[in-house]
Structures are given as structure tokens and as C-alpha cells.
Amino acid sequence: MAFDVRPVRNLEEFGAAFLAIGQYFGATTEEDRMQRWVDQLGLDRMHAALSDGAIVGGAAAFTFNMTVPGGDLPTAGISVVGVYPTHRRRGILRSLMRAQLDDVHERGEPMAALWASEEPIYGRFGYGLAGFCGEIALPHEYTAFAQTIEPTGTLRFLEPDEVLEAIPPVFERIRADWPGMFSRNRLWWERREIEDPEDRRDGAGPKRWIAYEQDGSIEGFAIYRHKPGWEHGSTVAELRVLEALGIGAEAVRDLWAFLLAIDWKATVKAWLLPPDHPLFLLLASPRRLRFRLGDSLWVRLVDVGAALSARRYSSDDSLVLDVTDDFCPWNAGLWKLEGGTAARTKDDPDLRLPVQSLGSAFLGGVQFAALARAGRVEEVREGALARADGLFRWDRLPWCPQIF
Ligand SMILES: CC(C)(COP(=O)(O)OP(=O)(O)OC[C@H]1O[C@@H](n2cnc3c(N)ncnc32)[C@H](O)[C@@H]1OP(=O)(O)O)[C@@H](O)C(=O)NCCC(=O)NCCS
Structure with missing residues (x-):
């Protein structure tokens, strides 16, 4: 059966393309709901696959910037x-990925990134696992810190109508030097962060916003919900922490000290936390976090030369990479990284690797040595793995705070 792939043309087509994944999540496609998605994505960023004139697949991309080590890169999120279950395993996803990556390339976005609902799918299209995150479920009785700390800032509740002015500037400052974080525009803040409809609360109460101030300046914030509950006459309430971020170490520490000390809860839960979260070193009983690690960001370098030239490096070393890329062949071949810039070269390679592995290493979260141990990088010149890791190492592990 033949099919075409093209951007959707109107709201109705957007709804049909959205349903390609939406149906698996039990979502509905009322007009106002779809219009809100279109407001954020734009019609031109939703590709649809059509069979006999009917939409049977869809793939979209957010337009934002993602922090990379020492830089900020236009990124397709x-x-x-998804593909309708009536049309699966006929190459429709492959065609969608083809059209989408060509479009990303034409737009000049050097990188694409995603969270995968099913993680085996995207490697074949050049995405590499680039970051990790974890969830916690900390019982109330194990929330004590190992050392006594004196808070250095003050905390106050924010009303939802104060958030839009108060919090985005702090978030942007935090994002500026944290690879993997992406920009949130005003619409994103309004619709995804501040609006708090009951159907997005998963049975818990409304969002509580906390501002953390030092010397009159907001240096951090936390968002959490209470999920009350009783069993056998005692509380089984959860405190669900949605985000707790600060500019400096003191802000993060004080915010978590506050959150963990809130009364009348049985468990503190949080999701998508960085794998090197400071709680491991702050808590007296870090094992009680029951931290469960999983994959988070998958990164695809769409323009290898532009992407490599857009981040900074931890040494002045040079490196020649022999990159293979079957799906986006314009990336394939020899690249020399020197003085922070990547250019085509005829020099002999130091490392040979598929573009997936370069995507994994790009944000500094996965070492070349680890990739080589998994058979995903070949060390052509002896010592090149260590040199590459010295170059790409960054003082902050990549982390993405939110599924997009
Ligand atoms: C996953 C999904 C998008 C695949 O679409 P599809 O049109 O059936 O995929 P294609 O026929 O283009 O297959 C492309 C390749 O992916 C592989 N593949 C497809 N679905 C896969 C899955 N769930 N797990 C592992 N591999 C998968 C195919 O075997 C094929 O491999 P090949 O390149 O070696 O031939 C579709 O089944 C779907 O919508 N599933 C439910 C929603 C979902 O999981 N969406 C992804 C969100 S991250």
C-alpha cells in the first residue's frame, strides 16, 4: 500500500495525525485541545502519513533551544x-522519520532530541542515548540530612499569577549552564507549567509554588503537590515534588530541606531527577531514596559539523572522527575537531563511530570509553578514547527536567 508524508494543512488533519499516538495514551482530539497543541507546535511541524487519502501516522517537533556544554543549540524536540495500529510495520514510521529529519536539516537545526516511550525504536534513525534520570520514593522517617544545615535564604509561596514574572528568569539562569535543559517560551510557561487543570493532577491537589530568595533576589523555586490518603487511620499521603531548582548549591539544599520537612506525609516522591542529585550526599540514609535510574534524552546530531562546533570542550586537544550515518549520509566521513571547531579532513581517524554514539557522547553524559566497552566506538589510534573523553568531559552531567 502506497503512502505519502507531508506536513498537515489544517486543524482537522492535525487532530488525525495527533491521534496516531494519542489513541495509545487514551487521548481525545477536541478542537480546542488540538488548537492548543497547534499554538505550541505550529501546523508545519506536524508531519502526517497518508494512505489512500486518510491520515494513519504522525510525528511532530517542538522548536526550542537546548543547552549544550558551554553553548545553546537550536533543537528539534x-x-x-505514532502509527495507527491498522497500518503498523509497513515502513510508515521510517517514512515519517525520513521526512522529519530532512525538514530539521533544512531548517538548520543541528540537533534533534527526544524522550522515547519505547526505547528500542529510535537508534535505527541515528538517535543515541545521551542522558539519564531517576525517580525516588523516600519514606518520611528517612528524610533527615546527615549534617545540620542553617538555611541561608527565605521561602515564600507564590500565587499562580505571580509565577509568570517571578520564575522564568530564574529558570533561564539555571538552564544556561546545564546541558540537556531546553528553553520554555511564554506559552509553554502559561499552558504547561502554570495552568493546572484537574485532569493533569493524577488525583493529587493543586500545584504549590515556592520562591527561594537570598538578599531580596529569587534564586530558586520549587513546585509540589499534596496527595492525601489514609490507611488504617494513619496518613499514607504523598508529597509529589515536580521541580526544585536553584542557582547555587545552597538554594537547592535549602529547598530540599524545606520539602523533606513538610509535615503530614508518608512519602516524598519525585521523578526525572538528575542521576547525580545532591540528595545522595545530603541525606543520612541515601539508600532509602529507592532511586530508580532510567534513560532520558536521546540525541541525534542532524548536522555533525555545526553541532560539534557549537559546544565547548574541556581541553585544546584535536581529534579526528570517522563517522558513519546511513540515515543522514551528509554527516558521514572524516571530521577534525580542533580549537572547538569541526571541519572536514583527510587526516587519519582517531576514532571510528556511528552517529548514534556521537549523539550519546555529545552532551558529556556518556563516555567514549564506555561506548567502546559496549562495542559502539572503535579506537583506531591508541589512546584516542582517553583523549576524546578528556575533550568532551563537562563539569555537569546532562539532564532534562521534563518530558516533551
Ligand atoms: C512504534 C511505531 C511508531 C512503529 O511504527 P511502524 O510504522 O510500525 O514502524 P515501521 O514499519 O516504519 O518500522 C521501522 C522499524 O522499526 C522497527 N520497530 C517498529 N516498532 C518497533 C517497536 N515497538 N520496537 C522495536 N522496533 C520496532 C521495525 O521493526 C522496523 O525495523 P527495521 O528498520 O529493522 O525494518 C508504532 O507501532 C506505534 O505507533 N506504536 C505505538 C505508539 C508508540 O510507541 N509510539 C512511539 C512513541 S516514542
Whole structure:
């Protein structure tokens, strides 16, 4: 059966393409709901696959910037990917990925990134696992810190109508030097962060916003919900921490000290936390976090030369990479990284690797040595793995705070 792939043309087509993934999540496609998605994505960023004139697949991309080590890169935030169950395993996903990556390339976005609902899918299209995150479920009785700390800032509740002015500037400062974080525009803040409809609360109460101030300046914030509950006459309430971020170490420490000390809860839960979260070193009983690690960001370098030239490096070393890329062949071949810039070269390679592995290492979260141990990088010149890791190492592990 033949099919075409093209951007959707109107709201109705957007809804049909959205349903390609939406149906698996039990989502509905009322007009106002779809219009809100279109407001954020734009019609032109939703590709649809059509069979006999009917839409049977969809794949979309957010337009945002993602922090990379020492830089900020226009990035396609891939989302809403799916194929109708009536048309699966006929190459429709492959065609969608083809059209989408060509489009990303033409737009001049050097990188695409995604969270995968199913993680085996995207490697074949050049995405590499680039970051990790974890969830915690900490019992109330194990929330004590190992050392006594004196808070250095003050905390106050924010009303939802104060958030839009108060919090985005702090978030942007935090994002500026944290690889993997992406920009949130005003619409994103309004619709995804501040609006708090009951159907997005998963049975818990409304969002509580906390501002953390030092010397009159907001240096951090926390968002949490209470999920009350009783069993056998005692509380089984959860405190669900949605985000707790600060500019400096003191802000993060004080915010978590506050959150963990809130009364009348049985468990503190949080999701998508960085794998090197300071709680491991702050708590007296870090094992009680029951930290469960999983994959988070998958990164695809769409323009290898532009992407490599857009981040900074931890040494002045040079490196020649022999990159293979079957799906986006314009990336394939020899690249020399020197003085922070990547250019085509005829020099002999130091490392040979598929573009997936370069995507994994790009944000500094996965070492070349680890990739080599998994058979995903070949060390052509002796010592090149260590040199590459010295170059790409960054003082902060990549982390993405939110599924997009
Ligand atoms: C996953 C999904 C998008 C695949 O679409 P599809 O049109 O059936 O995929 P294609 O026929 O283009 O297959 C492309 C390749 O992916 C592989 N593949 C497809 N679905 C896969 C899965 N769930 N797990 C592992 N591999 C998968 C195919 O075997 C094929 O491999 P090949 O390149 O070696 O031939 C579709 O089944 C779907 O919508 N599933 C439910 C929603 C979902 O999981 N969406 C992804 C969100 S991250």
C-alpha cells in the first residue's frame, strides 16, 4: 500500500495525525485541545502519513533551544510520534522519520532530541542515548540530612499569577549552564507549567509554588503537590515534588530541606531527577531514596559539523572522527575537531563511530570509553578514547527536567 508524508494543512488533519499516538495514551482530539497543541507546535511541524487519502501516522517537533556544554543549540524536540495500529510495520514510521529529519536539516537545526516511550525504536534513525534520570520514593522517617544545615535564604509561596514574572528568569539562569535543559517560551510557561487543570493532577491537589530568595533576589523555586490518603487511620499521603531548582548549591539544599520537612506525609516522591542529585550526599540514609535510574534524552546530531562546533570542550586537544550515518549520509566521513571547531579532513581517524554514539557522547553524559566497552566506538589510534573523553568531559552531567 502506497503512502505519502507531508506536513498537515489544517486543524482537522492535525487532530488525525495527533491521534496516531494519542489513541495509545487514551487521548481525545477536541478542537480546542488540538488548537492548543497547534499554538505550541505550529501546523508545519506536524508531519502526517497518508494512505489512500486518510491520515494513519504522525510525528511532530517542538522548536526550542537546548543547552549544550558551554553553548545553546537550536533543537528539534521530537514528540507525538505514532502509527495507527491498522497500518503498523509497513515502513510508515521510517517514512515519517525520513521526512522529519530532512525538514530539521533544512531548517538548520543541528540537533534533534527526544524522550522515547519505547526505547528500542529510535537508534535505527541515528538517535543515541545521551542522558539519564531517576525517580525516588523516600519514606518520611528517612528524610533527615546527615549534617545540620542553617538555611541561608527565605521561602515564600507564590500565587499562580505571580509565577509568570517571578520564575522564568530564574529558570533561564539555571538552564544556561546545564546541558540537556531546553528553553520554555511564554506559552509553554502559561499552558504547561502554570495552568493546572484537574485532569493533569493524577488525583493529587493543586500545584504549590515556592520562591527561594537570598538578599531580596529569587534564586530558586520549587513546585509540589499534596496527595492525601489514609490507611488504617494513619496518613499514607504523598508529597509529589515536580521541580526544585536553584542557582547555587545552597538554594537547592535549602529547598530540599524545606520539602523533606513538610509535615503530614508518608512519602516524598519525585521523578526525572538528575542521576547525580545532591540528595545522595545530603541525606543520612541515601539508600532509602529507592532511586530508580532510567534513560532520558536521546540525541541525534542532524548536522555533525555545526553541532560539534557549537559546544565547548574541556581541553585544546584535536581529534579526528570517522563517522558513519546511513540515515543522514551528509554527516558521514572524516571530521577534525580542533580549537572547538569541526571541519572536514583527510587526516587519519582517531576514532571510528556511528552517529548514534556521537549523539550519546555529545552532551558529556556518556563516555567514549564506555561506548567502546559496549562495542559502539572503535579506537583506531591508541589512546584516542582517553583523549576524546578528556575533550568532551563537562563539569555537569546532562539532564532534562521534563518530558516533551
Ligand atoms: C512504534 C511505531 C511508531 C512503529 O511504527 P511502524 O510504522 O510500525 O514502524 P515501521 O514499519 O516504519 O518500522 C521501522 C522499524 O522499526 C522497527 N520497530 C517498529 N516498532 C518497533 C517497536 N515497538 N520496537 C522495536 N522496533 C520496532 C521495525 O521493526 C522496523 O525495523 P527495521 O528498520 O529493522 O525494518 C508504532 O507501532 C506505534 O505507533 N506504536 C505505538 C505508539 C508508540 O510507541 N509510539 C512511539 C512513541 S516514542
